[in-house]
Amino acid sequence: MDRKKVKELQDAQLDILMYVHGICDRLGLSYFLIFGSLLGAIRHKGHIPWDADIDIAMLRDDYEKLKQYLIENGDQRYFYSDYSTYKHHVAPHAVLFDQKSHIEYSGHTTKKYAPAYDGVYIDIFPIDRTTSDRKLQLKQAKSLMFVRKIIYYKLASVFSGKTTAPEKAAKQVFAFFLKPLTLRFLGKRISKIQQKYESCDADCYVIPTDNTCFDRIVPLDYYAPPATVLFDGKPVYIPAKTEEILRQRYGDYRELPPEDERWNYLDNLISDVRFDS
Secondary structure, eight states, X not given: OOHHHHHHHHHHHHHHHHHHHHHHXXXXXXXXEOHHHHHHHHHTSSSOTTOOOOEEEEEHHHHHHHHHHHHHHXXXXXXXXXXXXOTTOOSSSEEEEETTEEEEESSSBOTTOOOSOOSOEEEEEEEEEOOSOHHHHHHHHHHHHHXXXXXXXXXXXXXXXXXXXXXXXXXXXXXXHHTTSOHHHHHHHHHHXXXXXXXXXXXXXXXXXXXXXXXXXXXXXXXXXXXEEEETTEEEEEXXXXXXXXHHHHSSTTSOOOGGGSSHHHHHHEEEEEEOO
């Protein structure tokens, strides 16, 4: 992907984040940069140069309040996507799209699967409370991954890639038998699993996207209250204990990847980005 286009994409993502930041400030909600976005904020003072992604997370109550606001009062430029608002939504979290932009991907899906919302976006993850019982945590993780595997097999036939004839046939068979299970139904099931222990009193919080996240359960004070840093010159919110969270996820997070590996992911994922005039 052209490096100037990468900067355009990153700037557009930051615009979406600033839109969300303003709403959260007005409504008294908190969000936190997470994953690579948090790493970029601390290590690069903004985007990781060879990345094009912004991830934030919110405690479940704030997450639901932001959803309600965006659906009822949000700027029409942006589309809030989750299982309840978009029938083709596949992620276990919400996505906020800029509808005046378009991303062309590097052939990772076929023409059979063409989402209506193909614009620049940021990911919005829920932070949910979970039980302190490790056996129950693992059971919750398995339940979550079981539903996610169903979604994968339901959609596997539409993803491109090197596939043998028997593998292609098997994918089509899986997709046929899973057709009655809609993505909306499966997304609702994922949300229910994520919130299974929301009413318990354990000081255990997780971003429940897959089973690996249940190895990174932290107390609430790792997140709240949020701290503020500059991200590409803009004030954004990060977790209270950013150092602990980054070390938990990345180890020595200040060590850069080898130079020949830095652009591989982005170049293999996105070929172009366009904006409506």
